[in-house]
Amino acid sequence: MLKQFFIICSGSDTDILEQCSKGEQNKYAGIGATVFFTAFMAFIAASYALYTVFDNIYTSVFFGLIWGLLIFNLDRYIVSTIKKTGNVLDELIQATPRILLAVIIAVVISKPLELKIFEKEINQVLLEQKNDLTLANQNQIAKQFNPDIDNLNNDISGLQQQIAAKEAEVNTLYDTYIAEAEGTAGTKLLGKGPVYKEKRDKHDALLAELQQLKEENKAKIADSESQIAKLKGDYQTQVISTQPIINNFDGLMARVNALGKLPWLPSLFIFLLFLAIETSPIFAKLLSPKGAYDFKLEDQETAIKTNVLQNKKQREVMIKTDFTINDRIYSDLENDDELYTYKRTKVRELMQLQADAFYKQQQDIL
CATH class of the missing domain: 1.10.287 (Helix Hairpins)
Structure with missing residues (x-):
C-alpha cells in the first residue's frame, strides 16, 4: 500500500510499472518517497514562516498545506517529465531548467527552517536591535x-x-x-x-x-x-x-534580516542539504541506466506517435484525392447541355422576379 502510494508520488505510469520487475518498481517508489517527504518538509517550513506572519496556527497550517501540495505537484511534474533517451547530453539539457527550478524550491523550503533552527540566536539579534531601536526612539521623542x-x-x-x-x-x-x-x-x-x-x-x-x-x-x-x-x-x-x-x-522580514547577521556557514550547509534532497530524484533518473519502464514507456509513446503520423498522412492523401476527383467532376459537367438549359431557365426566372420587384418599388414611390 505504502509502496503503491510512493509510486504514484513519483509521477510514473502505474500500468506500465506493474509489468516491470520489483527492482524497477522499488526505484520509482524511492523517487516518489523523496518527492513526498520534500513536500512534507515544505509544508512544515511554510507553516512556521506563516505563523510568524499571521500568529494563528490554524491559518498557518491551512496555507502551509496548500504550499506543501504546490511543491509536491511541482516536484512530481519535474520528475515525471524527465525522459530517458540514452543520450547523456540530451538528458542533461532536458533536465537543466528542472534543476534550476529545484534550486529555487530548495531555497524557499530551507529558509523558514533555518529561521526555526536558529531561533534562539535570531532572538538574541532581535533583542539587541530592539534595544537599539528603543534608545533611538526615546532620543527621537x-x-x-x-x-x-x-x-x-x-x-x-x-x-x-x-x-x-x-x-x-x-x-x-x-x-x-x-x-x-x-x-x-x-x-x-x-x-x-x-x-x-x-x-x-x-x-x-x-x-x-x-x-x-x-x-x-x-x-x-x-x-x-x-x-x-x-x-x-x-x-x-x-x-x-x-x-x-x-x-x-x-x-x-526582521527574522530573515537577523538571520543574515549570523555566520553564513551553518545556513549554507542546511541549504545544501535541502538542495541535495530536492535534486536527488532528478539526478537519480539521470544517473540510472535506461530500464524496463523507460523502454516500455518509449514503446508506448512511439506507437502513439507513429499512429498519429500515419493518420495525418492518410488524411492529407484523402484530401488531395478528393480535390482531384472534384476537379474532374466539374470539368465533365462544364459541357453538359441539359444542366446548362436548366440553370439558364432558373436564372431567367430569378431576373424576372427581380424586375417585377423593382417595378413595384418604384410604383409605390410615385
Whole structure:
C-alpha cells in the first residue's frame, strides 16, 4: 500500500510499472518517497514562516498545506517529465531548467527552517536591535520635548538667581546697618543714630521687596515646574505608546534580516542539504541506466506517435484525392447541355422576379 502510494508520488505510469520487475518498481517508489517527504518538509517550513506572519496556527497550517501540495505537484511534474533517451547530453539539457527550478524550491523550503533552527540566536539579534531601536526612539521623542523643558528650566534658574541676587543685596544692607550700630564701619560711632536708622530703613524696604519677589517667583517657578511635569508626562506617554511597535519587531522580514547577521556557514550547509534532497530524484533518473519502464514507456509513446503520423498522412492523401476527383467532376459537367438549359431557365426566372420587384418599388414611390 505504502509502496503503491510512493509510486504514484513519483509521477510514473502505474500500468506500465506493474509489468516491470520489483527492482524497477522499488526505484520509482524511492523517487516518489523523496518527492513526498520534500513536500512534507515544505509544508512544515511554510507553516512556521506563516505563523510568524499571521500568529494563528490554524491559518498557518491551512496555507502551509496548500504550499506543501504546490511543491509536491511541482516536484512530481519535474520528475515525471524527465525522459530517458540514452543520450547523456540530451538528458542533461532536458533536465537543466528542472534543476534550476529545484534550486529555487530548495531555497524557499530551507529558509523558514533555518529561521526555526536558529531561533534562539535570531532572538538574541532581535533583542539587541530592539534595544537599539528603543534608545533611538526615546532620543527621537526627547528631541520634541527637551527644548521646551530646557527653556522652562532656564526660566526657573533665572527666577532663582533674581531671588539670590536680592537676598545678597539684603544681606549686604544688614551687615552695613549692624556695623553702623557697632561702630565698626560707616560713622564708627557706637549706637543707633540717624545714619543707623537710615540704613535700617533701607534694609527693611529691600527686605520687603525680597519677600514680595519670593512670592511672585515662587508662583512662576511652580507654574514652570508643572509645565515641565506635563511635558515629561507627555514624553513618557508617547514612549509607552510607541514601544509596542518596537516590541513587535519580530516579523518574517526582521527574522530573515537577523538571520543574515549570523555566520553564513551553518545556513549554507542546511541549504545544501535541502538542495541535495530536492535534486536527488532528478539526478537519480539521470544517473540510472535506461530500464524496463523507460523502454516500455518509449514503446508506448512511439506507437502513439507513429499512429498519429500515419493518420495525418492518410488524411492529407484523402484530401488531395478528393480535390482531384472534384476537379474532374466539374470539368465533365462544364459541357453538359441539359444542366446548362436548366440553370439558364432558373436564372431567367430569378431576373424576372427581380424586375417585377423593382417595378413595384418604384410604383409605390410615385
